Amino acid sequence: MWILFLVGFIFLASLAYASNAGAPWVPTWKKDFERINKLANLQPGETFIELGCGNGRVCRAVAKAVGKASPPMPSPLLRGGITRVTSPLTKGEHEGDVFVIGVELSLLQYLIAQLQVKLSGLKNIQMKLGNAFHQDLSKVDVVYMFFMPETYKKIRGKLDKELKPGARVITYVWPIEGWVPVTIDELEGQPKIYVYQR
Numbered sequence: 001m002w003i004l005f006l007v008g009f010i011f012l013a014s015l016a017y018a019s020n021a022g023a024p025w026v027p028t029w030k031k032d033f034e035r036i037n038k039l040a041n042l043q044p045g046e047t048f049i050e051l052g053c054g055n056g057r058v059c060r061a062v063a064k065a066v067g068k069a070s071p072p073m074p075s076p077l078l079r080g081g082i083t084r085v086t087s088p089l090t091k092g093e094h095e096g097d098v099f100v101i102g103v104e105l106s107l108l109q110y111l112i113a114q115l116q117v118k119l120s121g122l123k124n125i126q127m128k129l130g131n132a133f134h135q136d137l138s139k140v141d142v143v144y145m146f147f148m149p150e151t152y153k154k155i156r157g158k159l160d161k162e163l164k165p166g167a168r169v170i171t172y173v174w175p176i177e178g179w180v181p182v183t184i185d186e187l188e189g190q191p192k193i194y195v196y197q198r
């Protein structure tokens, strides 16, 4: 009985910690997945990372849209950073070696995301339990975030410092204060999506 209590406490504590560290869990609307995919405009060989991926639904939608890898891919996450994956993938209409990474701080959300990825059978995707502020973003091509505006202010310096030239940053609902978007995607009745390019 006390084990159940302890596990519940750990889940709730990590959920509260993650809410405080970046944003509470509020999901991106499913009907906006296609907009995000279009705006990300991922090219073969690129890496997409979602910081604060919740249950990983955006990551899975992106991974599905860019294609399913047929052979299992090696982990792109090595100690100390994220490495581009270049293993061959089956070529097809929507296929390419785009790799999708989700980073989540809440243990419960991470475990759900991990399970959903396993069930999906997608190979071009990996979930990672960790803090957005501690990820090496130097090899990433597209960053997607749905955090609070205050969190964008805090993470802006890290993005400025680490992202390579040409990398894109996509934010949902709120802009990054102090940055000028290259695109503001507006659709009546739906949240704005902001695209930035370094």
Ligand SMILES: C[S@@+](CC[C@H](N)C(=O)[O-])C[C@H]1O[C@@H](n2cnc3c(N)ncnc32)[C@H](O)[C@@H]1O
Pocket: 015, 018, 019, 020, 021, 022, 023, 024, 025, 026, 027, 028, 050, 051, 052, 053, 054, 055, 057, 058, 103, 104, 105, 106, 109, 130, 131, 132, 133, 145, 146, 147
């Ligand atoms: C507004 S929700 C968005 C969830 C998901 N990105 C989506 O759009 O459906 C923010 C998520 O970020 C996670 N989070 C908050 N701070 C974080 C941090 N510093 N590092 C990683 N994840 C964080 C929260 O646990 C939550 O799941």
